[in-house]
Amino acid sequence: MTGTKSILVIGGSSDIGHATALRYAREGWRVTLAARDIGAAQRNADDIKTRSGTETSVVALDVLQTGQLGGFVAGLSPLPDTVVCVVGELGDQSRAETDPGLAMQIMRTNFEAPSLLLELFAQAFATRGSGTIVGVSSVAGDRGRASNYYYGAAKAGFSQFLSGLRNRLALAGKVRVVTVKPGFVRTRMTAHMKLPAPLTVQPDRVAEDIFRADVTRPRDVIYVARRFRLVMAIICALPETIFKRMRI
Amino acid sequence: MPAAALPAPVPSASNPGGIGLSGWGNYPKASSELLAPQTPTGARDHLLARSGVIARGAGRAYGDAAIGTQSTISSRGLNRMRSFDAATARLTVEAGVTIADILAVFEPRGFFLKAVPGTKFVTVGGAIAADVHGKNHHRDGGFGTIVDSFRLALPGGEIVTCSRSENAALFAATLGGMGLTGIILDATLRLLPIETAWLRQDTRVAGNLDAAIDQLESSASTTYSVAWIDCLARGAALGRSLVYLAEHATRRDKDTLGPDLETFPSLRTSRLAVPELFPGWLLNRASMRVFNELYFRRGAAHPGTPRLVHWDPYFFPLDAIADWNRIYGRRGFVQYQCVIPLDRARRVLAEILDRVSRRGDASFLAVLKQLGEGSGSMSFPLRGYTLTMDFPVTDALFAFLDQLDALVVDAGGRIYLAKDARQSRATFESGYPGLAALRDIRQQIGANSRLVSHLSARLGI
Numbered sequence: 001m002t003g004t005k006s007i008l009v010i011g012g013s014s015d016i017g018h019a020t021a022l023r024y025a026r027e028g029w030r031v032t033l034a035a036r037d038i039g040a041a042q043r044n045a046d047d048i049k050t051r052s053g054t055e056t057s058v059v060a061l062d063v064l065q066t067g068q069l070g071g072f073v074a075g076l077s078p079l080p081d082t083v084v085c086v087v088g089e090l091g092d093q094s095r096a097e098t099d100p101g102l103a104m105q106i107m108r109t110n111f112e113a114p115s116l117l118l119e120l121f122a123q124a125f126a127t128r129g130s131g132t133i134v135g136v137s138s139v140a141g142d143r144g145r146a147s148n149y150y151y152g153a154a155k156a157g158f159s160q161f162l163s164g165l166r167n168r169l170a171l172a173g174k175v176r177v178v179t180v181k182p183g184f185v186r187t188r189m190t191a192h193m194k195l196p197a198p199l200t201v202q203p204d205r206v207a208e209d210i211f212r213a214d215v216t217r218p219r220d221v222i223y224v225a226r227r228f229r230l231v232m233a234i235i236c237a238l239p240e241t242i243f244k245r246m247r248i
Numbered sequence: 249m250p251a252a253a254l255p256a257p258v259p260s261a262s263n264p265g266g267i268g269l270s271g272w273g274n275y276p277k278a279s280s281e282l283l284a285p286q287t288p289t290g291a292r293d294h295l296l297a298r299s300g301v302i303a304r305g306a307g308r309a310y311g312d313a314a315i316g317t318q319s320t321i322s323s324r325g326l327n328r329m330r331s332f333d334a335a336t337a338r339l340t341v342e343a344g345v346t347i348a349d350i351l352a353v354f355e356p357r358g359f360f361l362k363a364v365p366g367t368k369f370v371t372v373g374g375a376i377a378a379d380v381h382g383k384n385h386h387r388d389g390g391f392g393t394i395v396d397s398f399r400l401a402l403p404g405g406e407i408v409t410c411s412r413s414e415n416a417a418l419f420a421a422t423l424g425g426m427g428l429t430g431i432i433l434d435a436t437l438r439l440l441p442i443e444t445a446w447l448r449q450d451t452r453v454a455g456n457l458d459a460a461i462d463q464l465e466s467s468a469s470t471t472y473s474v475a476w477i478d479c480l481a482r483g484a485a486l487g488r489s490l491v492y493l494a495e496h497a498t499r500r501d502k503d504t505l506g507p508d509l510e511t512f513p514s515l516r517t518s519r520l521a522v523p524e525l526f527p528g529w530l531l532n533r534a535s536m537r538v539f540n541e542l543y544f545r546r547g548a549a550h551p552g553t554p555r556l557v558h559w560d561p562y563f564f565p566l567d568a569i570a571d572w573n574r575i576y577g578r579r580g581f582v583q584y585q586c587v588i589p590l591d592r593a594r595r596v597l598a599e600i601l602d603r604v605s606r607r608g609d610a611s612f613l614a615v616l617k618q619l620g621e622g623s624g625s626m627s628f629p630l631r632g633y634t635l636t637m638d639f640p641v642t643d644a645l646f647a648f649l650d651q652l653d654a655l656v657v658d659a660g661g662r663i664y665l666a667k668d669a670r671q672s673r674a675t676f677e678s679g680y681p682g683l684a685a686l687r688d689i690r691q692q693i694g695a696n697s698r699l700v701s702h703l704s705a706r707l708g709i
Contacts, residue, residue: 040287043287043328044328046328046329046330046331047328047329047330049331050329050330050331050332050339050341050353051329051353053357188286191284191286
């Protein structure tokens with residue numbers, strides 16, 4: 001690879017997207033932030049440029065307009081070395097139970113749209129013969145829970161998509177796929193929630209782990225914080241007859 | 249830097265959505281609704297929809313300045329940097345960006361801030377609102393002097409730019425105005441180019457208060473100067489001090505005094521932390537006497553020989569101990585900071601120190617500094633000497649501090665609002681002649697019932 005590397009962050013107005021882009025920019029990567037809210041993305045881009053001294057640009061993208069994703073990827077010049085998809089929406093679970101429109105939006109935002117988009121990157125990267133795809137999923141996808149099962153189900157679908165994509169691309173050996181499963185992260189999405197301090201991390205911790213898994217110490221699936229891997233292993237090991245009566 | 253943990257909810261009849269908030273001194277505590285906007289316009293929208301609100305930065309004001317009587321708007325989500333022009337050293341940042349953030353980004357590039365307070369964990373908005381001062385105030389002025397302009401959200405929802413040439417009266421009232429003129433959204437600052445991360449420090453020993461003031465007076469041309477007073481020394485040694493004088497080290501200074509040192513070493517990240525609920529009984533007269541004696545002897549070990557000190561421990565020694573305010577236990581403490589005009593300083597400060605030393609429960613140390621004129625109409629500094637001490641909150645404390653206030657008022661001095669938790673209206677009104685201008689502006693912009701902190705309600709601002 002010659003010259004400056006570049007990264008595209010899908011969901012560049014989010015806190016994790018912002019932190020991740022800044023982490024790469026500090027290493028001299030050229031950053032592009034894609035987001036629906038272009039004003040919020042520009043605010044992050046200005047911050048990244050001021051802190052890192054690295055040029056940062058923004059591009060408008062609404063991932064739910066799935067008909068436009070093909071044109072978006074085809075129009076990227078140059079194609080980034082790494083694409084990180086941070087798109088996600090927690091949604092209001094109890095409202096989704098009676099509002100099919102909202103339920104559908106949660107599933108589309110967390111599963112359908114990111115999967116369709118990353119498939120396009122997989123093809124473009126494979127044609128070029130290089131690239132890393134980072135999908136930010138969630139530990140919520142490891143087991144369905146009463147409090148967020150639309151979000152969790154969609155993230156489960158996204159995790160499985162990434163797993164299959166990785167499997168397909170590994171056989172060709174050129175393009176890598178990294179699945180990131182954050183646990184509790186202190187962001188705008190969780191601002192209203194009371195989070196358990198020992199299991200809660202800041203966005204820049206997620207960013208650090210993503211950079212490491214992509215660049216310095218390649219990994220396939222990472223949990224942030226790492227102790228969440230154990231927590232989820234225990235939660236997944238509980239028999240359903242017991243789990244269904246628990247409030248966790 | 250980790251975000252501050254949110255305090256536990258304290259429901260109260262008058263403020264059902266409130267949580268318990270206090271300043272850095274953990275005294276007083278009051279219930280207030282805490283809002284956390286994530287954008288500057290979000291902060292404006294909260295202001296527009298509420299009354300009895302005040303902005304809060306990092307919560308480093310000691311008393312009740314950043315607790316709204318109804319609601320408190322945190323600026324911590326306004327943490328983005330906007331732009332930097334290396335040619336002019338102009339930096340624009342949102343109000344919730346801290347001095348620590350700025351130094352972490354720009355010190356490695358050879359820039360510092362010409363006015364920094366005793367902790368780097370304050371926000372830019374808070375630094376403007378308190379017009380904070382540093383160890384060079386007598387020479388270079390306070391934080392206000394490095395501010396080119398800022399944007400302010402007014403109670404009516406209007407966002408105005410303020411500088412020395414645009415909305416100048418509002419600019420002057422906001423420097424030191426304790427957030428009572430609006431919410432500061434962002435600001436443009438002038439950074440200071442530096443050649444190294446080091447300070448060339450000279451330590452002098454002063455046997456008593458007069459000697460300390462002589463020392464500070466004779467080194468008025470030195471950029472940075474401060475005296476750390478051993479509060480427990482009495483009699484002829486009353487006010488015995490270590491006087492620290494310093495200049496930013498040039499590259500040549502560094503090559504001479506510390507040839508093996510890096511020019512801009514990376515910051516160490518490990519910090520000590522004071523455990524939650526540090527028992528108040530550990531802080532007693534005996535333990536403090538031992539601490540002071542050790543501190544004084546260590547500092548006095550090499551007087552007169554210049555040495556290099558990194559900016560972090562030089563400017564921000566207490567930042568190395570996370571949550572050092574917990575050392576005073578559950579009841580909290582009051583940091584008492586007054587300024588006495590030049591001509592009365594020696595006599596009045598001696599009187600204050602004498603009363604404090606006889607009382608016996610004063611802080612480990614007191615800090616004595618020279619100040620120049622303030623930048624804003626409500627700025628704390630005036631030409632004279634400022635003395636700072638910590639007192640654990642006890643039942644008898646407040647009557648004692650009222651007596652000290654009487655000495656300050658009589659000498660034409662004033663009490664620092666960023667530290668204050670208890671001064672009377674009379675003390676406040678006699679110390680701040682700029683109050684009339686602030687009241688006029690609050691009337692004009694419709695701030696009276698809208699922008700109200702516990703401090704402004706207590707002092708009738």
